[in-house]
Amino acid sequence: MKKLFLLVAGIFLFAGISAQKFEHVAPTPPMGWNSWNKYACNVSETLIMGMADAMVSSGMKDAGYQYIVIDDCWQVARDENGEIVVDKDRFPHGMKFLADYIHSKGLKFGIYSCAGKFTCQGRPGGLGHEYQDARTYARWGVDYLKYDWCNTSTQDAKSSYTNMRDALYTAGRPIVFSICEWGSHKPWEWAGDVGNLWRTTGDISDSWNSMIHIFSLQKDLARYAGPERWNDPDMLEVGNGGMTNEEYKTHFSLWCMLAAPLMAGNDLGNMAPEINSILTNKEIIAIDQDTLGRQGVCFRDNGDYQIWIKPLAGDDKAICLLNQGDEKKTVLVDFDLLAKSKNSRWGFYPDKKLSLNDFKIRDLWEHKDVTLKDPSTYIELDPHTVKVYRLIKK
Secondary structure, three states: OHHHHHHHHHHHHHHHHOOOOOOOOOOOOOEEEEOHHHHOOOOOHHHHHHHHHHHHHOOHHHHOOOEEEOOOOOEEEEOOOOOEEEOOOOOOOHHHHHHHHHHHOOOEEEEEEEOOOEOOOOOEOOOOOHHHHHHHHHHHOOOEEEEEOOOOOOOOHHHHHHHHHHHHHHHOOOOEEEEOOOOOOOHHHOHHHOOOEEEOOOOOOOOHHHHHHHHHOOOOOHHHOEOOEEEEOOOOOOOOOOOOHHHHHHHHHHHHHOOOOEEEOOOHHHOOHHHHHHHOOHHHHHHHOOOOOOOOEEEEEEOOEEEEEEEOHHHOEEEEEEEOOOOOEEEEEEHHHHHHEEEOOOOEEEOOOOOHHHEEEEEOOOOEEEOOOOOEEEEEEOOOEEEEEEEEEO
16 A cells, blocks of 8 residues: 555646746745845855845845845856766865755745856756756755756746746745846746746846836736746846936836836845835835736836826836936826726726725825825926835725
């Protein structure tokens, strides 16, 4: 009887490997910090431990950030058994030690690898070692894996990432799986059953033009996102110096409207107060982390001026007014029309049962309620700025 039970259990596990991923690891978009945007290959044990300390002391942990993720360049070789070798000069105590330290702070530990033979920086990748590496990551205590797409030659993206998903599942430790193949193979069409988030574009850089271009490419992807499965327009550049603080507010607001993963990439230990206040704005973060899990959609596109709406739990909705142009704009906003607007994943329709009287209006950057004399009101938007409101159902 015992042998029969083990055989049936083994068949069940084998059947599930090709059809499952870890559930309940990303019910809302992951929030954390990644080393790449600020430090590139200049990573070390001391740096990562310092970022974990700063995530706690800066208030970011309290704001919802969880993951400390080491990007490329932590690995240097494979040993005679094929095991991945950590750079002992930079990480003298190894990854298990680092994971334990991060966990002791109440945070989670993330790591990077690549689906190709080599990573983007020429370090050993995961190709041919997926199951071996997954066991190693599980043994170290990894909670998040970013998996890149460099040096992949003729590989099929879906098959390669599915193979790594199955390896993680077999290793048995719940790990958030971040697919980073740059949107090259339309992962939004297949990655929902493979990973928890997938890059939709190439890499972001710390400039207004890069950020707003990446944002523009998200417009038609809302229907693919939801709990455990998120479109990823790449990591945040907030605080790295290439944009103004107002542009960083816009960057952060737009990512939250998209229900995007919020992976900071700045020096957490040396943040200006203005940057800290952007990254820890709990009212804006609540838009991103809303349990309904809907990505925002464009309600009106007048070129440089756009209105985005994001449905929220409890019949609330977030409204984002965006001026992506280089000139100041004064726009007439009909809040009653916005209050009445309901949206499916494919468009809007008027809900005649609703009106502005059913909602309270909250300005999420000014942190104050708004009282309107008239449902249609003029609002000024400086260049490259946003206004973000929450319509709260009474």
